[in-house]
Amino acid sequence: MSKQIGILTAGGDSPGLNAAMRGLGKAAIRTHGMTVIGFRDGFRGLMQNRFIRLESSELSGILTTGGTLLGTSRDKPHKMDVGGKTLDMTDLMLENIAAHQLDALVCIGGGGTAKNAMHLAEKGVPVLTLPKTIDNDLVHTDTTLGFDTAMGIATEAIDRLHSTAHSHHRIVVVEVMGHNTGWIALGAGLAGGGDVILIPEIPYQTHVIADAVLERRASGSSFSIVVISEGAVSQEIAAARDRAKIEKKSEDSDVKAKAKETLSRIEEDSESHTATLSKDLEARTGLESRVTILGHVQRGGTPSPADRLLATRLGTACADFIAAGESGVMVAMQNGECVPVPLDQVAGNRKTVPLDHPWLLTARNLKISLGEDQAT
Numbered sequence: 527m528s529k530q531i532g533i534l535t536a537g538g539d540s541p542g543l544n545a546a547m548r549g550l551g552k553a554a555i556r557t558h559g560m561t562v563i564g565f566r567d568g569f570r571g572l573m574q575n576r577f578i579r580l581e582s583s584e585l586s587g588i589l590t591t592g593g594t595l596l597g598t599s600r601d602k603p604h605k606m607d608v609g610g611k612t613l614d615m616t617d618l619m620l621e622n623i624a625a626h627q628l629d630a631l632v633c634i635g636g637g638g639t640a641k642n643a644m645h646l647a648e649k650g651v652p653v654l655t656l657p658k659t660i661d662n663d664l665v666h667t668d669t670t671l672g673f674d675t676a677m678g679i680a681t682e683a684i685d686r687l688h689s690t691a692h693s694h695h696r697i698v699v700v701e702v703m704g705h706n707t708g709w710i711a712l713g714a715g716l717a718g719g720g721d722v723i724l725i726p727e728i729p730y731q732t733h734v735i736a737d738a739v740l741e742r743r744a745s746g747s748s749f750s751i752v753v754i755s756e757g758a759v760s761q762e763i764a765a766a767r768d769r770a771k772i773e774k775k776s777e778d779s780d781v782k783a784k785a786k787e788t789l790s791r792i793e794e795d796s797e798s799h800t801a802t803l804s805k806d807l808e809a810r811t812g813l814e815s816r817v818t819i820l821g822h823v824q825r826g827g828t829p830s831p832a833d834r835l836l837a838t839r840l841g842t843a844c845a846d847f848i849a850a851g852e853s854g855v856m857v858a859m860q861n862g863e864c865v866p867v868p869l870d871q872v873a874g875n876r877k878t879v880p881l882d883h884p885w886l887l888t889a890r891n892l893k894i895s896l897g898e899d900q901a902t
């Protein structure tokens with residue numbers, strides 16, 4: 527009997543989702559004779575049994591399109607907002623999966639999706655995931671769907687900011703996404719020739735950045751491009767955050783409450799930290815500074831050729847793994863091969879930029895400032 531598979535896309539969207547569904551669906555239908563359905567809006571659609579049948583015709587013409595034809599959401603099966611209440615809706619999802627007689631559920635998403643998929647796997651669902659996030663922060667895969675495109679968009683923005691920064695002899699601070707990792711900032715910063723690159727893995731010192739800008743000016747470069755990851759913080763904030771994280775585990779309820787307050791204040795302030803850095807740099811250097819926050823533009827539009835290829839390879843490989851009876855895995859890209867990685871090795875782990883990563887060594891060789899005090 528032919529296998530039935532369900533697909534959903536969850537978490538933040540990213541370029542390459544449609545290409546992945548096309549690769550998976552077409553290989554499933556054409557090579558393995560499977561039947562494919564897609565649930566709308568992530569785990570919420572699975573809970574509400576909102577689905578569409580995906581035939582070859584639905585999967586045609588979407589290789590190059592951005593977003594996700596199914597829609598997405600950040601809903602979690604066990605913590606779903608239903609009518610203003612947070613409820614565990616796992617059982618309803620299990621019923622829907624059983625009603626469709628699914629032989630496999632493929633969840634295309636990032637770190638949160640891996641955890642949610644793991645939760646369903648523990649309930650006996652034959653689940654597989656495909657690694658998707660512009661942040662590139664999933665472990666056990668060389669790269670993730672959307673990262674290359676986002677890095678390309680950020681690089682193009684940095685290229686364009688160069689000419690205007692140069693004309694006005696300004697500092698331009700450009701904030702890129704990446705959540706708590708610096709992959710986009712570091713990759714685009716290097717590819718776009720950023721003068722300072724700030725990533726969450728290396729808390730910065732503002733005076734070091736100001737010195738780097740002034741040194742550039744003294745050596746004849748009247749402008750500077752500072753590329754900052756949205757999750758990057760100063761050394762003082764990083765220290766306060768680390769302290770609060772420890773104190774949050776305290777037995778003393780006052781200490782605990784204060785720590786929680788500190789953490790939420792840091793979280794709130796993080797929304798304006800790029801603007802604060804820009805103002806501080808103006809004050810320290812006497813130079814004009816401007817902020818550009820790229821935001822969701824990094825997630826929009828057509829996927830790069832590298833992402834289309836990655837999506838097509840991971841998607842088709844996923845169909846092969848389902849046909850072979852594999853489940854409880856993320857289909858990862860490792861050294862040019864698509865390999866199944868047990869979900870419990872992926873869920874709950876985050877791939878940060880290692881401090882000895884070759885991209886960091888390259889930046890240091892170029893004397894790009896990473897905002898770190900060389901003396902400490």
Ligand code: F6P
Pocket residue numbers: 538636659660661703704705756825
């Ligand atoms: O995980 C992808 C990502 O784009 C992060 O880089 C960013 O922090 C977050 O999602 C933004 O989420 P939302 O789309 O919910 O604003």
